[in-house]
Amino acid sequence: MGRKKPATTAATPTRPEDERLGIAPSFAYGLQHVLTMYGGIIAPPLVIGQAAGLSQLEIGVLIASALFIGGLATLLQTIGIPFFGSQLPLVQGVSFAGVATMLAILSGGGGLPAVFGAIIASAVIGVLIAPFFAMIVKFFPPVVTGVVITSIGLTLIPVAGTWAMGGAGSEDFGSPANIGLAGIALAIMVLLTKFGTPALARLAILISLVLATIVAAFLGMTDFAGVFDGPIFAIPTPFAFGLPTFEPAAIISMLIVVLVTFTETTADILAVGEVVGTKVDSKRIAAGLRADMLSSAVSPVFNSFTQSAFAQNVGLVAITKVKSRWVVAAGGVVLVLLGVLPVLGRIVAAIPTPVLGGVGVALFGTVAASGIATLAKVDYKNNLNLIIVAISLAFGMLPVVLPDFYHEFPTWFQIIFHSGISSATIMAVLLNILFNHVVRRSNSRGDRNAFIAAAGRTVPEEALDALEEGDYYVGGKLIDKDGVEVKVVPTGSIAAVDPPQH
Template identity: 70%
Template sequence: MSAALPPARPEDARLGFGPNIAYGFQHVLTMYGGIIAPPLVMGQAGGMTPGEIGMLVTCSLFMGGLATLLQTLGLPFFGSKLPLVQGVSFSGIATMLAIQGDGGIQAVMGAVIVSSAIGLVLAPAFAMILRFFPPVVTGTVITSIGLSLMPVAAGWAMGPDPQAPDFGSPANLGLAALTVLIIFLLSRLGTPAMARLSILLSLVIGTVLAIFLGAADFSAVPDGPILALPTPFAFGPPTFDLAAILSMMIVILVTFTETTADLLAVGEVVGTKVDSKRIAAGLRADMVASAVSRVFNSFTQSAFAQNVGLVAITGVKSRFVVATGGVILIVLGVLPVLGRVVAAVPTPVLGGVGIILFGSVAASGIATLAKVDYRDHLNLLVVAGALGIGLLPLVRPDVYSGFPDWFTVIFNSSISSTTLAAVVLNIVFHHFRIAPRAPRAEGRERAEQIPA
């Protein structure tokens, strides 16, 4: 009698074709607004035509899908094999806009390609700092990810255009609230399958209700091409400027920090081991995807934190589900007509979904922090200090307006500033002994301490 095979890791579960499509599409809808926003900003700031902006959007969808496949399915030394959706990183937008203003989109392309190649070399060294991410750090960072995304959900709930008369109207916020209520009802009263699909179903039901209320507009769906294949270097060959490359290196380090936090967060949600080798593979996938993305007219790639919340709220942990979402992104990238259908989902409906998803990420962080021993008041200081520092740019976006650009690139990101503060405080309090410590009570253990 043959020995029983060991149980597969949670992320290796295979759910079949139908569930993969349904849950994968749920992931795409969750992050669609986030993945198209950076190319829209870059295109509009660069004075591009609507057709050129549309090309940036479809290329970003295409590359996001390829990057997601690499991250979830993996190749030797590349890809964490975790359920993480990849897309254009927000962290580099300010820097890329500055480079674009000086040298055009070609300078952005060159800076991204070179800095990503350097990042590929540095990825294993960065992954070695995992020992400085005990639960007191990871819990704080995961909590900050959820909290930092809440303004995005609030903006979606208020409406698509801050200049529109109905922005923040009771009708828009009411539609968002109704979407939240639908999620609650499906999760509480529906079947287990309906509960796992509650996000997708709430998006569909909320959109149908919006159509009847006159709050959804699908008139633009027929406009534009049906099929559009990405053209390499559609905006011309890249140019290489040393100052632009150095600026993008700061962005790469920020991306390393955020992706590491997302890898640890999804590992905590899935209940699987995330070690330094896995983080290094995930960071390498980011860097390769970022370098190739510029060939296909896209930008730096990183993990999407909002989709970690979807994994947490649905309990669907399979990486093959997310890989299916990557295939859907590729299809949307070459069939822009389908992308226009997805883009027509009303933003207040997305806002209602975002409230639950991003709150779920924060809740996962709080669950991790519950494992920390606070009898040592130093742990409380780590959490309080890191969250306080990380929330500053969230509640006051202009707090660092008088600082140099390199500083604001790092610290204007709540995720980056929280992560850096938590790591530094943990090192200072738990890895250095500046003065003798008072004896600890017998039997007390610091649950979060990782041996050197």
């Protein structure tokens, strides 16, 4: 009687991001991703809708459309199809990079149809140029990626601070009650992360959001009374605001937004690849950028705007250590449901903004810490990597700490450099090319300046033969572990290799 063959088991995934956790945990962790970026994804349609003079009901259509398309775009980015999708745990949503440009198009009198037409045309062009943009990945060594990841975290921290204060425009903005509620959310998250079981620690963000919201309800700082006001189910209607129009000037201005989106999405792909610990090459970046642009081209059909990866969720991957792209794909399904079930969106919207701010402080700080960890691996000896990091980070922080820094510059310049992430990335790439590719040979002579770290010292290997465990050198004398001075003799003497016995 032959031996029974062992049962076939699923192959262990070769990439960390391919791990499957099961339906229940995937949707639980996916919901965390949705809650983390929810405020960011609904902000652009809210701003654009108000600027376009839409009613509250029409703005609600824009928000539902943004959630619906964001979910579909997330599924495309995480699951992927040939040539489209990075297959990384990246949540997609409406990019804030294009808000200023879209406001300018609206002020020109074209209305939402002109905005949608510019997005469609620029996105189609973006699909074609994505592979060429992705070729610059070779100019993203650790000294650049470390700057990019750090700048992502530092740039997002003011966002978390604004949320913690109650959200821009709130009547009680900056009140002790708002900041205190944010502190409660942060404290719950920290305690769960430190003292909870591994399962609770991974769900610390979600649990802290729920518990802090319950606290807010008892304090009268949130209200669920209007959750069931309005439709329960609604599918976004195509071209609800009219057919798109195509204005050359608007298309050109949106092309600049596409390039900014490319820069930020490339940074996010590199950042999440570093956090996950997986290989990211130019083909993968190109597939991710094409997914961005395909989603952006389809987005206006369903009344939404340019799509891009959300940096906020990189921090969630880093802090929870849940690297599966299928978890984020489950979050994409949740976004689609929020888009077709407005009642769910109203429930999520009832979470107080300060609660999001409390957990955001930890999430975005974790992104910055991941960037610092990458920078710690960089070689700073006998090169100009230190000045690359110094200038790039400072350049990226300028528009963050001084939002009006480029106020007098042309609009196209403001669109590019008003983003701290884009500013830091562009400067880091350019300085890396200059110092480590163009003029690297000129520094090989051993030139020194204030920004070049001293070259590493060397000691002849044979000198180590005379040392014993615990020996140390101080004040010009060699001392052994017992505090007795060891005599130093000229090179070649037998005593140099015959240490005294005690």
